[in-house]
Every structure is written in structure tokens, then in C-alpha cells.
Amino acid sequence: MTNSKKELEEFRTEVSAWLGDNKPKEPGFLLPQSFMEVGTDQQLDFLREWQYKIWSAGYLGLAWPKEYGGGGVDPVFQTIADKEMRRLGVPICFNIIGLGWAGPLIKDIGTEAEKKKYLKGILTAEDIWCQGFSEPDYGSDLGNVQMRAVRDGDEYVINGTKIWTTMGNYAKYMILLARTNKTTERKYDGLSFFLAPMNVSGIEAKPIRKITGEYGFTETFFTDARIPADSIMGQEGQGWKIAMQTLQYERGAEAGHAGGLAFVRVQMDDLIGQLKSAYRNGKPLLDDPIVCDQLVSLIMEEKAISLGDKRTHIGPLTSDYPLSLPLSHKLRYTEYARRMRKLAVNLQGAAGALDVGDDSALEGGFWQKAYFQSFSATIGGGTSQVQANIVAEHVLGLPK
Amino acid sequence: MNKTSSNSLSLTEEQAMLLEASREFCRKKSTIEDVRRQLDTVLGYDLNVWNEMVDLGWLSIAIPEHLSGSGLGVNGLVPLIENMGRAMLGTPLVSTVLAAQLLIRADAGEYSERLLQKIVEGTPATIAFLENSDWGDTKIRCEIGSDLTIQGTKDFVDDTMAAQIFILPLIKNGELVLALVERQQLSDNAIFPHVLIDQTKRSARIDFSGIKIESSQIIENGRVEKSLSDVRIIGALLVAAEQAGSSAACLDLVVDYLNTRKQFGNLIGSYQALKHPTVDMLTMLDASRSFIYHAATIISDAPIQKDVRVACHMAKAQSTNTLTFTADRAVQFHGGMGFTYACDAQLYIRRAQWSQQQYGDAEYHRSALAGIFFDK
Numbered sequence: 001m002t003n004s005k006k007e008l009e010e011f012r013t014e015v016s017a018w019l020g021d022n023k024p025k026e027p028g029f030l031l032p033q034s035f036m037e038v039g040t041d042q043q044l045d046f047l048r049e050w051q052y053k054i055w056s057a058g059y060l061g062l063a064w065p066k067e068y069g070g071g072g073v074d075p076v077f078q079t080i081a082d083k084e085m086r087r088l089g090v091p092i093c094f095n096i097i098g099l100g101w102a103g104p105l106i107k108d109i110g111t112e113a114e115k116k117k118y119l120k121g122i123l124t125a126e127d128i129w130c131q132g133f134s135e136p137d138y139g140s141d142l143g144n145v146q147m148r149a150v151r152d153g154d155e156y157v158i159n160g161t162k163i164w165t166t167m168g169n170y171a172k173y174m175i176l177l178a179r180t181n182k183t184t185e186r187k188y189d190g191l192s193f194f195l196a197p198m199n200v201s202g203i204e205a206k207p208i209r210k211i212t213g214e215y216g217f218t219e220t221f222f223t224d225a226r227i228p229a230d231s232i233m234g235q236e237g238q239g240w241k242i243a244m245q246t247l248q249y250e251r252g253a254e255a256g257h258a259g260g261l262a263f264v265r266v267q268m269d270d271l272i273g274q275l276k277s278a279y280r281n282g283k284p285l286l287d288d289p290i291v292c293d294q295l296v297s298l299i300m301e302e303k304a305i306s307l308g309d310k311r312t313h314i315g316p317l318t319s320d321y322p323l324s325l326p327l328s329h330k331l332r333y334t335e336y337a338r339r340m341r342k343l344a345v346n347l348q349g350a351a352g353a354l355d356v357g358d359d360s361a362l363e364g365g366f367w368q369k370a371y372f373q374s375f376s377a378t379i380g381g382g383t384s385q386v387q388a389n390i391v392a393e394h395v396l397g398l399p400k
Numbered sequence: 401m402n403k404t405s406s407n408s409l410s411l412t413e414e415q416a417m418l419l420e421a422s423r424e425f426c427r428k429k430s431t432i433e434d435v436r437r438q439l440d441t442v443l444g445y446d447l448n449v450w451n452e453m454v455d456l457g458w459l460s461i462a463i464p465e466h467l468s469g470s471g472l473g474v475n476g477l478v479p480l481i482e483n484m485g486r487a488m489l490g491t492p493l494v495s496t497v498l499a500a501q502l503l504i505r506a507d508a509g510e511y512s513e514r515l516l517q518k519i520v521e522g523t524p525a526t527i528a529f530l531e532n533s534d535w536g537d538t539k540i541r542c543e544i545g546s547d548l549t550i551q552g553t554k555d556f557v558d559d560t561m562a563a564q565i566f567i568l569p570l571i572k573n574g575e576l577v578l579a580l581v582e583r584q585q586l587s588d589n590a591i592f593p594h595v596l597i598d599q600t601k602r603s604a605r606i607d608f609s610g611i612k613i614e615s616s617q618i619i620e621n622g623r624v625e626k627s628l629s630d631v632r633i634i635g636a637l638l639v640a641a642e643q644a645g646s647s648a649a650c651l652d653l654v655v656d657y658l659n660t661r662k663q664f665g666n667l668i669g670s671y672q673a674l675k676h677p678t679v680d681m682l683t684m685l686d687a688s689r690s691f692i693y694h695a696a697t698i699i700s701d702a703p704i705q706k707d708v709r710v711a712c713h714m715a716k717a718q719s720t721n722t723l724t725f726t727a728d729r730a731v732q733f734h735g736g737m738g739f740t741y742a743c744d745a746q747l748y749i750r751r752a753q754w755s756q757q758q759y760g761d762a763e764y765h766r767s768a769l770a771g772i773f774f775d776k
Contacts, residue, residue, distance in 0.1 A: 292770035292773075296773065399670040
């Protein structure tokens with residue numbers, strides 16, 4: 001499918017105009033900067049309404065098939081819509097585990113019945129999705145997941161505990177990794193993958209208070225929870241393979257993502273703009289050569305990441321290690337983001353010690369909160385240390 | 401600041417062809433054994449290989465078509481030089497193409513067009529940028545009098561032993577000019593070769609005092625100062641490309657060793673203390689290549705503007721860090737072997753120490769970036 005430049009430009013103008021007319025006003029409470037920060041009912045209701053509005057206007061799921069609620073057009077349209085959303089600074093689309101991971105998975109390998117049942121609700125935000133992979137004792141070591149799923153007639157009986165369940169207290173469905181067979185030779189072969197309903201008895205989602213003092217995750221307890229047997233995806237024993245495919249979407253493969261903003265992007269420009277009023281040793285902060293050098297290094301990191309996103313599509317310039325840029329993206333981006341926010345707190349002088357809630361905090365304590373929150377990305381979805389192992393083994397070919 | 405600056409990165413068909421062809425050429429013509437054979441020769445490179453490079457037209461790549469070059473610009477040179485860095489192939493190519501750039505950009509008339517013709521045919525040339533060891537010091541002190549006699553010493557002149565053409569920034573009546581000195585005008589006694597830490601490279605201190613030149617050998621026009629500053633930043637980009645290539649080769653060396661050497665019953669590559677820094681080498685190399693090809697995408701024959709300058713500063717700052725880190729860890733990770741001259745890690749750590757200084761170290765370039773970004 002080829003689309004004329006004119007057609008794309010017209011679409012951009014249309015999206016831009018719509019967003020301009022429909023961008024919500026500041027709600028009077030702090031809006032989440034990422035989908036992992038939805039901690040209050042107020043925030044949830046607001047974001048749910050916003051996502052529904054975007055979908056209704058036809059700017060979400062543009063590349064998903066029409067029969068499942070999508071737009072059925074070339075992905076380039078979604079890319080344009082996303083760019084405009086970012087440019088105009090509208091709120092995030094919060095149902096990311098559905099839009100970005102579960103949705104593409106179901107779309108790519110789900111049965112017709114699964115596609116019909118789940119995809120549209122993901123787009124409209126009617127069905128909130130969460131993910132049940134990590135367990136209290138098995139975070140990085142996902143292959144060792146212990147949650148039990150035992151077949152009993154038309155049902156599976158689930159027992160065990162999941163942790164770091166984003167929006168676990170709000171979700172209608174969970175993509176769930178559980179052990180159906182304890183006696184397989186390889187631990188991976190005993191795992192199965194479920195599209196599990198959350199509104200059954202025996203499931204308790206207890207909100208976890210985060211380092212920021214807010215909520216957003218739950219610890220999720222399953223006690224003889226019974227889910228329909230047909231909520232298994234694929235066959236018993238295929239769980240690991242399906243989970244790995246899910247992680248590919250999660251770790252940056254854009255393909256299949258329904259679109260929308262997963263998080264508010266903070267750039268070096270934003271930081272530098274806000275530091276213009278800061279002082280050190282009685283002089284403007286940006287007169288200090290050490291500070292300038294720290295900022296320049298981070299500007300370079302930021303730029304290297306965005307240039308890498310371009311280079312990744314140029315075959316001859318990635319021939320040494322073709323998987324390097326895509327597989328290291330999460331590692332590079334989240335570590336850069338963490339260091340940048342850390343420096344932002346460091347550069348504020350005495351005000352750097354203020355937290356959200358203090359009237360004198362720079363930007364209401366935005367950077368303090370952003371720094372703490374940044375660990376959700378360097379730890380979640382595979383810690384940076386595990387990411388480094390993945391890059392070493394799958395890109396460089398180093399031994400396990 | 402960032403929002404207004406360019407983010408483009410692409411590869412032309414010509415660049416892709418040069419990338420592939422030069423990689424193959426360097427792999428065949430410059431094996432590590434070949435490199436080691438040249439370490440203690442006077443010239444530091446194999447004339448036959450140089451002549452083949454000349455025959456392939458590498459010296460005319462960045463020379464405009466109206467001066468009988470291929471007109472591919474500096475962006476055509478970047479893939480080539482990256483591959484030379486990968487193969488640790490010396491030769492005066494970088495010095496010579498930079499000298500050509502200076503002649504072109506200063507648009508210097510008949511005499512220099514004749515020199516450009518000689519360069520295309522394979523005559524090595526070099527620019528004598530420095531008078532002391534400070535790349536940040538751009539003040540020229542060497543002079544040329546009204547009788548056209550040169551007074552002063554230039555230092556760290558790259559490829560002195562090979563060069564037949566020397567371009568000297570000089571002061572004439574308080575103005576910056578360029579003098580074109582030919583090798584036969586130089587006495588052997590005026591040349592003091594350096595012992596360089598990178599044994600694949602050559603440079604010398606040269607006392608030009610007393611050399612009298614013709615007025616046709618002087619370039620004096622309004623373009624000299626800007627051209628000279630532009631060619632310095634292009635030099636930084638080309639050395640960055642060479643560093644990226646050397647870093648890639650050094651990373652291969654490390655990965656290979658980590659996959660073969662066993663200690664405590666395991667391949668040492670299975671230990672995270674070695675594994676994770678090796679991933680750092682890779683991500684630093686990725687940043688280097690992105691900056692280099694970004695710069696190569698936006699550079700042109702036109703006078704250099706801010707965006708290109710920023711891209712080149714970033715390329716050199718990053719590639720210097722990439723290679724100095726990669727080579728340093730390569731020595732360490734080879735253990736006892738790494739401490740020997742026989743281990744190839746020494747070639748890369750030596751290249752790192754030499755190249756980090758060329759056209760300014762990482763701190764120099766970051767401080768230039770700070771000046772651009774924060775209006776200093």
C-alpha cells in the first residue's frame with residue numbers, strides 16, 4: 001500500500017487540528033507520566049475517557065484490522081498520529097499492556113475467537129489489561145515461575161502469587177504465565193500462557209506503595225482461583241515461547257503496537273530550560289563548566305539514541321551486529337533516562353532536597369519523582385543487568 | 401537547542417558501495433601480519449597498497465567534478481576511512497584528503513589546482529596545523545616576511561615522511577595565509593621525526609625557517625581562516641571514523657578471546673564482570689557509528705554550518721571515548737597475554753592514545769559543544 005505525500009500531510013493536519021480542539025484541560029490533579037503510575041480512581045477515569053475519545057476519533061489502532069475495532073490502514077498513519085500526540089503534549093494512552101503487548105500478541109498468534117473477544121475492548125479502554133509474569137521470588141529468573149495451573153474439567157485452578165502487576169486492581173484481564181507441569185526436564189517446558197479473567201473469586205490484588213509514595217502496582221494473590229480452560233493461549237507447555245514473544249513487543253519492537261503515548265517523554269531541552277533560573281556559587285548554573293560538561297554528555301547520549309533509531313533501518317550500517325540496536329534499546333534508553341533525572345535532582349542546590357508537596361520544589365518536584373520513577377524502567381521488563389546479559393549472549397554471542 | 405538541530409542519518413548508494421568495496425580491500429591488503437610488518441619501517445605503509453588505493457580513485461572521491469574528482473564529497477570518505485581503521489591500515493590518506501579539502505575550500509587558483517591534480521595521482525600531502533601540543537590553541541605564530549621567507553617551526557606534522565606537499569598556516573603582515581611548500585624545498589636536517597605511541601602512524605617536527613617560496617605558493621584570500629577551521633573539524637570527523645573502525649576490530653578481538661579462553665572451568669565470557677563491560681563497548685561503538693554517519697549525512701562541500709560542526713564534535717568526542725575504553729579493557733581482559741607486545745590489543749591501545757589527541761581530545765570537543773549549546 002502506498003500513500004501519497006499529500007494524503008499523509010492531510011492526515012497530519014487533520015489529527016493536529018483534532019488534538020488541538022480536544023486536548024483536555026489540566027485536571028487539577030497530577031496526571032501519570034507513564035502507564036505504570038496510575039494510582040487513583042480519579043486518574044484512571046480521566047485516562048480511560050481520554051483513550052476512548054482518541055479511539056472514537058479514529059486515531060488509535062489505525063493499523064489493526066477493521067473487524068476488530070482497528071482502522072485497517074497502513075501503520076504510517078498511526079506513526080503520524082503518535083507523533084502529533086507527542087508534539088502537542090496530550091495525555092498518555094494508559095492501557096499499554098493491552099495496546100502494546102497483549103494486543104499485538106493476540107493479533108499475531110491468537111485464534112479468531114480470541115481476536116474477536118479481546119482486541120476491540122483493548123482499543124476502547126473498556127477492558128484494562130495487566131501482566132502476570134514476575135513472582136516475588138522469581139523476577140529476573142522468569143523461567144522459574146512457580147504459580148500453579150491445574151486442569152480440572154472445564155477449568156484451570158490457579159494458585160500462587162504474582163507481583164509488580166501494573167493496574168492489577170483495575171484490570172479485567174491478565175496475560176498470565178503459570179506452570180501446568182512440574183515434572184518436565186527443562187523448567188521452561190512446564191509453562192503455559194493464559195488470557196485470564198480477573199473477575200473470578202480467589203484473586204486478590206493488593207496495591208503496592210511505590211518508592212515515590214504513590215500506587216500503581218499490585219501484588220496479586222491467587223487462591224484456588226478458577227478460570228475457564230479455554231483461556232489458555234496455544235497449548236500447554238508453550239508458555240515460555242509465547243512469553244518471550246510478548247517480551248519482544250515489550251522491549252521495544254514497535255511492530256504491531258496499537259499506538260498512543262505510553263509515557264510522557266522528557267528531553268534534555270526541558271531540563272536545560274528549567275535550569276536557566278538555577279544558581280551555583282552565586283553565578284548562573286549554566287556558567288559552570290563542569291555542569292555544562294555533564295549536560296553535554298547527556299545531550300550526546302540522547303542524540304545517539306535517536307540517531308540509532310534511524311541507523312537501525314540501514315542494513316549496511318548494522319551488518320556487524322544486526323540485532324545490536326534493537327536488543328540494546330531498552331538498556332540504553334532507560335539507563336540514560338535514569339542518569340538524566342538523577343542529574344536533574346543533583347543540580348537544584350538545596351531545592352533538590354524537596355519532594356512533591358513542597359511549594360518551593362522545582363516544577364512541583366517533577367524531577368525528584370521522575371528520578372525515582374525511572375527505576376521502574378531500569379528494573380521492570382527485565383533489569384538492566386539482565387538486559388546486558390541478553391545483549392552479550394544474543395548480540396555478541398558470548399556464553400551463558 | 402536540540403529541537404532545532406538535524407537528526408538525519410542515511411546512506412547513499414555510492415557510500416554503500418564504497419563501504420563494501422573498501423571493507424573487502426582492507427581485509428585482503430591489511431591483515432594484522434601486514435600491519436605488524438610496517439611498524440618499524442620509515443614510511444609506515446606499503447607503497448604497493450597505496451598505489452592500489454590511488455588506482456581505485458580513493459584520493460579523488462571528495463574532489464569536486466570540476467576539478468576532475470568524483471564529486472562524492474567528504475561523506476564518501478567516511479566509510480572508507482572507517483574500514484581502514486578497522487584494518488589498522490596506515491598510509492597518508494587522511495592527511496592527503498584533508499590537504500585537498502583545504503585547497504578546494506580555500507579556492508586557491510591555478511597553483512593549487514595543479515597540486516590537486518598531483519594528489520589525485522597519488523602524491524601525499526599534509527597540513528601543518530600545530531605549533532605546540534595544544535589543539536585548542538589556534539593562534540598562528542610562524543611568519544612569512546615580505547621577502548617570502550618563512551620563519552618558524554611546526555610540530556606534530558602528520559605523515560611528514562611520506563608527504564611531498566606541505567600546507568602551512570602562516571602570518572603575513574598580521575594576516576593568516578597558507579603557504580604551499582614542496583618536499584624538495586625542505587632540507588632533511590630540518591625534519592625531526594617523533595617516536596609515536598601508535599607505530600602505524602608517522603609525524604615529525606619541522607623547522608621551516610629560511611625557506612623562501614614564490615608568490616604563487618601563497619594563498620591569501622578571505623576564505624583562508626574559515627577553510628582552515630572547517631578542515632580541522634573535518635579532520636576530527638575522519639579520525640572519529642577511523643577510531644570507530646579500530647574499536648569494532650578491537651571489540652571483535654575481545655569477543656573472540658572471551659569465547660575461547662577458559663578459567664575456573666568456564667569460558668571467561670560467561671562471567672558478568674567481563675560480559676557487561678563488553679556490552680558497554682558495543683553500545684559505545686553503536687553511538688560512535690551513529691554520530692559518524694549522521695555527520696556524513698549532513699556534511700557537504702559548502703562552508704560548514706552549526707549542525708555539521710555539532711555532529712563532528714559529537715563524533716570525535718564519542719569515538720575517542722569508545723576506543724580508549726574498548727582498547728583499555730581489551731588489554732585487561734586478555735590477562736597476562738594482554739601485557740605482551742605479541743597480543744594485538746597493544747595495537748589498539750596505542751591507536752587509542754594517538755587518536756584521542758588528533759584534532760582535539762574528547763574534553764576539547766565537549767567543551768566546544770558546551771560553547772555552542774550554552775552560548776559561551
